[in-house]
Structure formats: C-alpha cells, structure tokens
Amino acid sequence: MGLETMAIVGATAGLIGTGISAYGQYQQGKAQESMARYNAKLSEQQAEQEGVVSAENARRRREMNRRRIGQIRASLAGSGVSLTEGSYLDAIGQTSSELELATLDDINQSRRRQEAYMNDATMQRWQGSQASSAGNIAAASTLFGGIANIGSNMYDIRRSFGSYKGQS
Numbered sequence: 001m002g003l004e005t006m007a008i009v010g011a012t013a014g015l016i017g018t019g020i021s022a023y024g025q026y027q028q029g030k031a032q033e034s035m036a037r038y039n040a041k042l043s044e045q046q047a048e049q050e051g052v053v054s055a056e057n058a059r060r061r062r063e064m065n066r067r068r069i070g071q072i073r074a075s076l077a078g079s080g081v082s083l084t085e086g087s088y089l090d091a092i093g094q095t096s097s098e099l100e101l102a103t104l105d106d107i108n109q110s111r112r113r114q115e116a117y118m119n120d121a122t123m124q125r126w127q128g129s130q131a132s133s134a135g136n137i138a139a140a141s142t143l144f145g146g147i148a149n150i151g152s153n154m155y156d157i158r159r160s161f162g163s164y165k166g167q168s
Contacts, residue, residue, distance in 0.1 A: 007157040011150050018146025022139040029135015036128025040121040047117035054110030058103055065099040 072095060076088055 014150045022143040026139040029132045032131035033128035036124045040124035043121035047114040
C-alpha cells in the first residue's frame with residue numbers, strides 16, 4: 001500500500017468519523033427537544049388536573065359552607081334568637097362572607113399553581129428548541145471543522161509526498 005493510498009484511506013476514515021460525530025450531535029439536540037416537548041405536555045396535564053381538582057374542592061367547600069350556615073341557623077333558632085332581626089342577619093352574613101372568601105382564596109392559589117405549570121411548559125418548549133438549535137450548530141461546526149482538518153492534512157501529505165518523490 002503506497003503513501004497516496006494510505007492518505008486517501010485516512011482521509012476517508014476521518015471524513016466518516018466527522019460525519020458520525022456531527023450526526024450524533026444533531027441527534028442529541030433532537031432527543032433533548034423531544035424530551036422537553038414531553039415534559040411540557042406533562043406540565044400542561046398537571047395544570048389541567050390542578051384545575052379539575054380545584055373546581056371539585058371549591059364545589060365541596062361551598063357545600064360544606066352551606067351546611068355550616070344551616071347548623072348556625074339551627075343552633076341560633078334553637079336558642080330562641082330571632083332569625084329576622086339585625087344581629088342574627090349580621091352574624092350569618094359575616095360567617096357566610098368569611099367562608100366564601102376562604103373558598104375564593106383556595107381557587108386563587110390553584111390558579112397560580114396552574115399558571116406556574118403552564119409557564120413551566122412554555123419554558124420546557126423553549127429549552128427544547130434551544131437544545132435542538134445547539135445540536136444543529138454543533139453538528140455543522142464539527143462537520144466543517146472536520147472537513148477543514150482533513151483538507152489541511154491532505155495538503156500536508158501531498159506536499160510531503162511531492163518532496164518525497166523529488167528525492168528519488
């Protein structure tokens with residue numbers, strides 16, 4: 001096997017290695033993007049589940065609040081308090097307002113958690129897009145760098161080979 005053949009085999013092997021490395025970087029970026037999309041879907045599902053749970057909790061809490069107000073009415077009526085006068089109505093109104101405010105606070109906290117899940121989904125998608133772009137850039141860089149290196153090596157070999165031929 002002559003020097004020229006060895007140079008061609010070496011350059012071919014270098015080119016194949018460069019191509020494999022570039023493809024690996026490209027695939028890694030795509031895999032990270034795919035994983036980020038999956039994670040984003042999970043965050044969206046968590047946000048949706050949070051909304052469902054919150055709605056059910058609010059429904060149950062309001063039902064409990066109605067029962068609590070009914071118990072207060074029954075207790076006051078049993079103790080002889082007039083159910084049509086000011087202090088009774090004030091007490092029932094105040095209690096009802098406080099119970100509803102607590103329910104609304106829970107709903108508000110749930111909405112904030114839903115928003116956080118949706119923000120996370122958006123961030124996951126963005127990170128996946130960035131990983132994909134980085135993979136493409138790294139692959140292109142590896143490919144061009146490898147080709148340039150092979151070209152430089154071939155030039156050096158040809159120059160050296162020309163000097164070698166001139167000595168004979």
